[in-house]
Amino acid sequence: MAIAEERHFTRAAKVLGIGQPPLSQQIKILEDELGVRLFHRLTRGVELTEAGRAFMPLAQASVTAAEQAAYAAQRAARGEIGGLTIGFTSSASFNPLVPGIIGRFRENFPGLSIALVEQTTARLLNSLADNTLDIAFLRPALGETDDLVTRRLPDEALWIALPARHRLAGQGSLELLELAGEPFILYPRAxxxxxxxxxxxxxxxxxxxxxxxxxAPQMASTVNLVAAGVGVALVPESMCQLHAQGVTYARIAGDGPMAQLVVAHRREGPVPPAVRNFMSVLSSKT
Known part of the structure; x- marks a missing residue:
């Protein structure tokens, strides 16, 4: 390409920062490999042959593609392109921190493709273990994340969800003991x-x-069952923004139970650049 543009071996060698003899040798090797002459040697320079003119645009495209490939590899190594699969529990999606962190990450790394997957905490742990998820927002029990790298988000208080026509509905806070004897709707332990x-x-x-x-298999369905009058439930505070008709919420008086939420990724092996960038955005957000 340099020779075609300069129409002179010596000037092209100077542009390339190499000696003229090595450049001439490289062109000879290329021509021998192709089995055609790319240049007519003239008294005061060179010009492209028909074969050279056909070869030139494709050579330019090859160089451009190689440069783009190098740039793509560099961006991927920085975690700027590629893909990231993020899992979350149904209740975590209502926590404003979760969509806020994901939204900030999208803004900072628009070239990354993000896939969102809703699963139970048990399935999220399995998906992290078999490497089908990169990151997960989950509510693990003690010992369930020993093989993972975790970052704990602020705990949420559990609130009481009551049918709107319940005898205790409308009160700002309730003692947990007041629910003794009430039918409970629980998220399955499994x-x-x-x-x-x-x-x-x-x-x-x-x-x-x-x-x-x-x-109830999902936290949202728990609230719907409360609305139907099946029973009462304890839900993370962020679920209170789910204004289902027929449901009212009340604080638990005193030191009530808390719901823990963590962000986790695999500990084994090198941390993918996209995961590293996500955790960096998480740190700046929280």
Missing amino acids: NGRLLYDSIIAACRNAGFSPRIAQE
């Missing part, structure tokens, strides 16, 4: 041990064992 165990423990500390009337 889907996430932390919330289930925290609710059972809080009720027992208040002096009663909850009467479990129904289990």
Whole structure:
């Protein structure tokens, strides 16, 4: 390309910063490899042959593609392009921190493709283990994240969700003991041990064992069952923004139970650049 533009071996060698003999040798090797002459040697320079004119635009495209490939590799190494799969529990999606962090990450790294996956905490842990997820927002029990790198987000208080026509509805806060004897709707322990165990423990500390009337596979369906009058439930505070008709919320008086939320990724192996960038955005956001 340099020779075609300069039409002279010596001038082209100067532009390239190499000697003229090595450049001539490289062109000879190329021509021998192709089996054609790329240049007519003239008295005062060179010009492209028909073969050279056909070869030139494709050579330019090859150089451009190589430069683009190098740039893409560099961007990928910086975590600026590629893909990131983020998992979250249904209740985590209502926590304003979660969409806020994901939104900030999208703004900072628009070249990355982000896939969002909603799963139970139990499935999120499995998906992280088998490397089908890069990052997860989840509510793990003690010991469930020993093989993961985690960053703990602020805990949320659990609130009481009541049917709107319930005898205790309309009060700003309630003692947990006031729910003794009430039918409870719980998130299944198989889907996430932390919330289930925290609710059972809080009720027992208040002096009663909850009467479990129904289990709901998702936190949103828990609230819908409360609206239907099936029972009462304890839900993370951020769920209170789910204004389902027929549901009212009340604080738990005193030191009520808390819901823990963490961001986790695999500990084993090198941390992918996109994951490293996500955790950096998380640190700046929280």
